[in-house]
Amino acid sequence: MGLLVCLGIVALIGVLGFLALGIWQVQRLGWKQALIARVESRIHAEPVPAPGPAAWAAWAASAADEYRRVRLSGLFQRDRETFVQAVTERGGGYWLMTPLRTDAGFTVLVNRGFVTPEQRNQLTGAASASGGQVTIAQVPAAQITVTGLLRLSEPGGGFLRHNDPVADRWYSRDIAAIAAARGLGERGLGEVAPYFIDADATQGPAGFPVGGLTVLRFANNHLVYALTWFALALMLAAAATFVIRGECRLRRAVENEH
Structure with a gap:
């Protein structure tokens, strides 16, 4: 037995x-x-003001606002843009991350959308036409309102690839690292939000960057x-x-x- x-x-x-x-x-x-x-209810809700510095401590602890639709206004800091490698339904390219100095006095990184490698060259002026044509990156800053989804920072890098700020190679949207590399929070730009915004499906004046490509599929x-x-x-x-x-x-x- x-x-x-x-x-x-x-x-x-x-x-x-x-x-x-x-x-x-x-x-x-x-x-x-x-x-x-919860995410479905948030992405279809009316946008609310983006959380300011007073709410960041509680927000960072709970991440309760992720994927919430928010709205903020201010000026893009085009001279401090960052291109983060991305693979989307449109193929390989980059997310265009642009700091936005808000009317409330703090700075938020905005993922304005997807650009191809060729479009990146145009945005950085590498592919500007001869004859003194003004490139997109040289367009003067103007007041703008952005609506999009609040997202969490992506520290470290991508799969088997680490962000390299010195070489300006980025594989993830790491807010702290990008802010440090671009000197955000300095020269009167205010505190930098611990989140970024995925802009809604809008396009730039030249048809890019293309926003609204946030992946909302959960296995x-x-x-x-x-x-x-x-x-x-x-x-x-x-x-x-x-x-x-x-x-x-x-x-x-x-x-x-x-």
Whole structure:
């Protein structure tokens, strides 16, 4: 009986483990569905003012405002723009991150949208036409209102690629690193917000950058995972029961022969 007892204990531990994993996935399913519903309600809501310095401490602790639609007005600081490598539904290129000095006195990095490598050359003046034509980057600053989604900083870099501020190579929208590299918060630009804004689907005067490309798809396979764990628990319980009952019958048969 010692072997059967050990087998039963091992099977019970396995079944309980699979059940615990299944219950955990059910809990994750509820969390993910709530997240999706919350984001959906936020992206279709009326825009609210972007959080100012007084709200940053609480916001940073909870990140409760992510994907909220916000509106802010001010002046773009075009001489401090940053291009962050990106792959979108339009192919490979860059996010154009431009600091916006708000009317409230603080600075927010705004992801104005996607540009191709060729468009980046135009924006930086590398592809300006001959004859003294003014490039887009040289257009004087003007008061502007931006509406978009509030996003969290992306520190560090991309997959297997680290941001290199010295070489001006960026693979993620790391607010602190970009602010330090561009000297934001200096020369009267005010404090820099710990978030950035993904601008809505608007285009620049030349048809780019293209905004509104925020990816809002959330993988939600938790139900499949939960059913898998529950099925494994059921199969293990059935297999253990079959083996133990068979062994018990065999032992009774041997005892009856004697």
